[in-house]
Amino acid sequence: MRQAGELGLIRLVRRMAGAEPAPGVLTGIGDDTAVLALTPGASLLATTDLLIEDVHFRRAWASPGDIGWKALAVNLSDVAAMGGIPRFALVALALPGVATIEEAAEFFQGFAALAHAHGVALVGGDTSSSPDGWMVNVTVLGEHAGRPRLRAHARPGQLVAVTGSLGRSAAGLRLLEGCRPAAGLPDDADAELVAAHLRPRPRVAEGQWLGAATGIQAMMDLSDGLATDLGHICAESSVGADVWIDRLPIAAATRAAAAAIGGDPVRWAAGGGEDYELLVTLDAAAAPAVARDLAAATGTALTVVGQIRSGREVAFLDAHGQSVAMGAGYEHFRD
Amino acid sequence: MRQAGELGLIRLVRRMAGAEPAPGVLTGIGDDTAVLALTPGASLLATTDLLIEDVHFRRAWASPGDIGWKALAVNLSDVAAMGGIPRFALVALALPGVATIEEAAEFFQGFAALAHAHGVALVGGDTSSSPDGWMVNVTVLGEHAGRPRLRAHARPGQLVAVTGSLGRSAAGLRLLEGCRPAAGLPDDADAELVAAHLRPRPRVAEGQWLGAATGIQAMMDLSDGLATDLGHICAESSVGADVWIDRLPIAAATRAAAAAIGGDPVRWAAGGGEDYELLVTLDAAAAPAVARDLAAATGTALTVVGQIRSGREVAFLDAHGQSVAMGAGYEHFRD
Numbered sequence: 001m002r003q004a005g006e007l008g009l010i011r012l013v014r015r016m017a018g019a020e021p022a023p024g025v026l027t028g029i030g031d032d033t034a035v036l037a038l039t040p041g042a043s044l045l046a047t048t049d050l051l052i053e054d055v056h057f058r059r060a061w062a063s064p065g066d067i068g069w070k071a072l073a074v075n076l077s078d079v080a081a082m083g084g085i086p087r088f089a090l091v092a093l094a095l096p097g098v099a100t101i102e103e104a105a106e107f108f109q110g111f112a113a114l115a116h117a118h119g120v121a122l123v124g125g126d127t128s129s130s131p132d133g134w135m136v137n138v139t140v141l142g143e144h145a146g147r148p149r150l151r152a153h154a155r156p157g158q159l160v161a162v163t164g165s166l167g168r169s170a171a172g173l174r175l176l177e178g179c180r181p182a183a184g185l186p187d188d189a190d191a192e193l194v195a196a197h198l199r200p201r202p203r204v205a206e207g208q209w210l211g212a213a214t215g216i217q218a219m220m221d222l223s224d225g226l227a228t229d230l231g232h233i234c235a236e237s238s239v240g241a242d243v244w245i246d247r248l249p250i251a252a253a254t255r256a257a258a259a260a261i262g263g264d265p266v267r268w269a270a271g272g273g274e275d276y277e278l279l280v281t282l283d284a285a286a287a288p289a290v291a292r293d294l295a296a297a298t299g300t301a302l303t304v305v306g307q308i309r310s311g312r313e314v315a316f317l318d319a320h321g322q323s324v325a326m327g328a329g330y331e332h333f334r335d
Numbered sequence: 336m337r338q339a340g341e342l343g344l345i346r347l348v349r350r351m352a353g354a355e356p357a358p359g360v361l362t363g364i365g366d367d368t369a370v371l372a373l374t375p376g377a378s379l380l381a382t383t384d385l386l387i388e389d390v391h392f393r394r395a396w397a398s399p400g401d402i403g404w405k406a407l408a409v410n411l412s413d414v415a416a417m418g419g420i421p422r423f424a425l426v427a428l429a430l431p432g433v434a435t436i437e438e439a440a441e442f443f444q445g446f447a448a449l450a451h452a453h454g455v456a457l458v459g460g461d462t463s464s465s466p467d468g469w470m471v472n473v474t475v476l477g478e479h480a481g482r483p484r485l486r487a488h489a490r491p492g493q494l495v496a497v498t499g500s501l502g503r504s505a506a507g508l509r510l511l512e513g514c515r516p517a518a519g520l521p522d523d524a525d526a527e528l529v530a531a532h533l534r535p536r537p538r539v540a541e542g543q544w545l546g547a548a549t550g551i552q553a554m555m556d557l558s559d560g561l562a563t564d565l566g567h568i569c570a571e572s573s574v575g576a577d578v579w580i581d582r583l584p585i586a587a588a589t590r591a592a593a594a595a596i597g598g599d600p601v602r603w604a605a606g607g608g609e610d611y612e613l614l615v616t617l618d619a620a621a622a623p624a625v626a627r628d629l630a631a632a633t634g635t636a637l638t639v640v641g642q643i644r645s646g647r648e649v650a651f652l653d654a655h656g657q658s659v660a661m662g663a664g665y666e667h668f669r670d
Contacts (some may be wrong), residue, residue: 026378030571031485032416032555033382033477043361044379046459047368048474050427054466081367092385092472124381126472131389137427137461137472139383142368150366220367236365 008101009127013091016108022121024087034123036088042143047078053133061176064103065110066198067136072114074223075140077202077276081221082148083211086204088123089115092137094130107136110199118204149211149219149280154237158217158281160306161291163206165249166226167265170272171257172197182260189253200276206300207278213293215286225273226305227326230314233281240311245270245326246319249303270316270326281308343436344462348426351443357456359422369458371423377478382413388468396511399438400445401533402471407449409558410475411537412611416556417483418546421539423458424450427472429465442471445534453539484546484554484615489572493552493616495641496626498541500584501561502600505607506592507532517595524588535611541635542613548629550621560608561640562661565649568616575646580605580661581654584638605651605661616643 017029027035038044051071053059062070072089079086091111095104108122115122120140172193175182182190203221210216218233226248230241248269258265280302282290291302316326352364362370373379386406388394397405407424414421426446430439450457455475507528510517517525538556545551553568561583565576583604593600615637617625626637651661 027483027485031483031487032413033380033419033483035417035479035483036379036381038373038379040375044371044373044476045368046371046423046425046474046476048425048427048459048461048472050429050461050463050470050472052429052463052465052470055429055464078367082370084368088381090381090383090474092383094385094387094390094470124383126383126385128385128387129390130387132467135385135387135429135470137383137385139381139425139474141379141381141476144370148362148366148368148370150362152366 009104012101012105012108013125013127016112017122025121025123028121028123029125034088034090036123036141038143039145042145045079045082045084045142045144046139047075048137048139049074050135050137052135059134062198064106067134068107068110069114069199071136071138072111073200073202073276075138076114076118076204077221077223079140079142080202080204080207081219081278082144083207083219084142084144084148085208086118086120086140086142088141089120090124090139091122092126094128094135096130096133099134149216151218151220151233151236153217154233154239154281154308155217156239156309157284158308159284159287159304160230160241160243160308161280161282161287161302161304162222162226162249163203163278163300163302165251165254166222166275166277167250167254167268167272168193168196169200169274170268171254171263174261174263175257178261182257185256185260189256192253193257197274200274202276203278203300205298206294209294209297210278210280213290215283215290216280217283218281220279222275222277222279223273225271226269226279227271227314229279233279234312234314238312239308241306241308241314243270243306243314243316245316245324247303247305249301267326344439347436347440347443348460348462351447352457360456360458363456363458364460369423369425371458371476373478374480377480380414380417380419380477380479381474382410383472383474384409385470385472387470394469397533399441402469403442403445404449404534406471406473407446408535408537408611410473411449411453411539412556412558414475414477415537415539415542416554416613417479418542418554419477419479419483420543421453421455421475421477423476424455425459425474426457427461429463429470431465431468434469484551486553486555486568486571488552489568489574489616489643490552491574491644492619493643494619494622494639495565495576495578495643496615496617496622496637496639497557497561497584498538498613498635498637500586500589501557501610501612502585502589502603502607503528503531504535504609505603506589506598509596509598510592513596517592520591520595524591527588528592532609535609537611538613538635540633541629544629544632545613545615548625550618550625551615552618553616555614557610557612557614558608560606561604561614562606562649564614568614569647569649574643576641576643576649578605578641578649578651580651580659582638582640584636602661
């Protein structure tokens with residue numbers, strides 16, 4: 001970055017933001033703040049996430065484009081979990097001196113690829129040098145015309161369900177850590193799992209559909225793993241939950257990777273984290289119709305994996321109803 | 336942080352956000368996103384800033400509380416520069432393993448002291464471990480009921496004016512770097528300058544007043560120094576500017592520090608940066624009344640320091656009308 005300098009980077013960001021003002025952008029990048037217009041009557045949604053090299057990703061396997069994509073994806077997933085519509089993004093990027101303007105451009109290309117897919121406008125940001133590795137903070141602003149689905153809405157008797165499949169991101173991370181490919185794993189399985197980890201696809205359309213569906217109660221996204229995140233719903237709702245481990249939706253590629261490298265796909269699904277699927281609780285009577293209609297509307301499966309009950313803890317039960325210990329999800333500052 | 340852990344840090348943040356929901360906060364910290372209500376009809380303002388240890392501050396002299404204060408202050412200053420009302424803040428904080436939960440609490444106390452003073456609610460955030468130093472990203476959301484003052488509104492013939500005084504932050508930084516106190520500098524001058532650097536007071540009330548005043552045209556905040564920031568206004572407005580260096584408002588404490596440690600107070604004022612004063616262009620006929628009425632309304636002086644003209648560059652002129660070279664402000668990635 002020393003050659004291009006901060007002004008070169010700022011020019012790059014402005015170019016990436018596009019010449020045409022996006023809908024709702026009264027003033028975009030280039031002034032002291034963005035000036036934005038929400039849909040009248042809508043609530044404002046706001047979320048922010050920090051991604052740091054060697055904590056959240058490694059440059060050995062995450063390209064600048066992957067980092068840009070994922071930094072936005074994790075925030076879009078939060079908006080999806082409220083049933084909201086993402087509208088605007090602000091990006092703060094700190095780069096070490098050895099980073100190049102080409103790498104910065106790749107970062108914003110990865111970011112823009114996902115932003116365009118969801119109609120999200122880049123409206124502001126900050127750039128800085130970093131003494132060490134890459135750091136990126138993304139804030140996403142969205143809107144919601146109705147009542148967001150909160151974590152505190154779980155009640156005993158409701159079912160627990162997840163979109164898509166669980167454990168692909170954990171499997172992809174293991175492959176990346178082991179310098180893929182794994183012997184015996186088909187190329188397309190490898191690619192599917194690695195992409196699930198590096199370029200997760202936030203369930204924005206699914207979140208909006210589920211957020212408007214009758215019978216859906218609590219909703220959140222799966223970033224830290226089912227064990228941890230369902231624990232958050234239970235804590236906010238003062239309930240407990242049983243998860244039936246043989247119901248966990250696990251993709252064929254995940255099972256193939258587990259077989260190839262000797263992992264446990266159930267543990268990846270229950271504790272792996274970073275799947276960015278949606279986790280919901282819903283009225284039992286509504287579950288069959290919701291699953292059928294979500295699949296028809298979005299092509300995404302919804303799988304019932306457990307049930308809310310009284311108590312406080314999350315239990316993972318095998319086919320015999322026996323409790324199985326599952327690792328918790330990622331927690332920062334743990335030794 | 337290893338003892339308290341991430342959950343301890345999150346609990347701390349929730350406690351700092353307060354038990355009582357602030358006005359406009361429909362859902363605060365603890366769900367996937369904040370859910371917020373703006374004043375009907377108002378535009379949304381959004382700005383984000385990243386502060387990194389050993390780039391933006393040094394732990395040798397910036398306490399955790401100073402860092403928390405300043406991380407919010409720089410964003411409030413951006414909202415002030417639009418003439419807006421700050422409402423909500425999101426904070427992402429990454430801490431090295433050696434940081435303590437007490438230091439994190441001090442960070443949020445510094446943040447909260449300034450937030451409370453401006454009625455800003457902490458509504459969301461993120462926490463992470465850091466492989467190295469402290470990193471903090473703050474996003475502030477505000478609102479504006481009318482037409483924000485943009486950088487592109489400067490026209491030849493308008494005067495250039497600044498609030499308060501310039502160079503105090505640069506003087507304070509020199510004192511901190513030299514392990515104050517400087518011989519011959521009164522204690523209260525030292526304290527004033529160091530506070531100006533570590534705990535700048537964003538001109539929020541002044542920005543709202545100026546943003547609504549007749550005759551004010553372009554407005555921005557002074558973060559990178561007058562030379563650089565006036566250059567931004569000139570670039571956005573396709574104009575040039577003359578600055579009369581003997582008109583620059585320089586506090587007695589700044590001059591005393593310059594005398595004590597051998598610096599040039601004019602260079603600190605013109606190029607030092609981080610003063611977080613407001614820089615405006617205004618119609619010449621309106622200037623006397625605006626300055627008088629701003630002082631009456633807020634207690635803050637507005638000083639005319641130059642004039643917009645045709646051309647593109649910013650010139651600093653001495654009492655004889657001779658151009659004087661002034662260092663530009665801080666730029667990242669410069670060798």
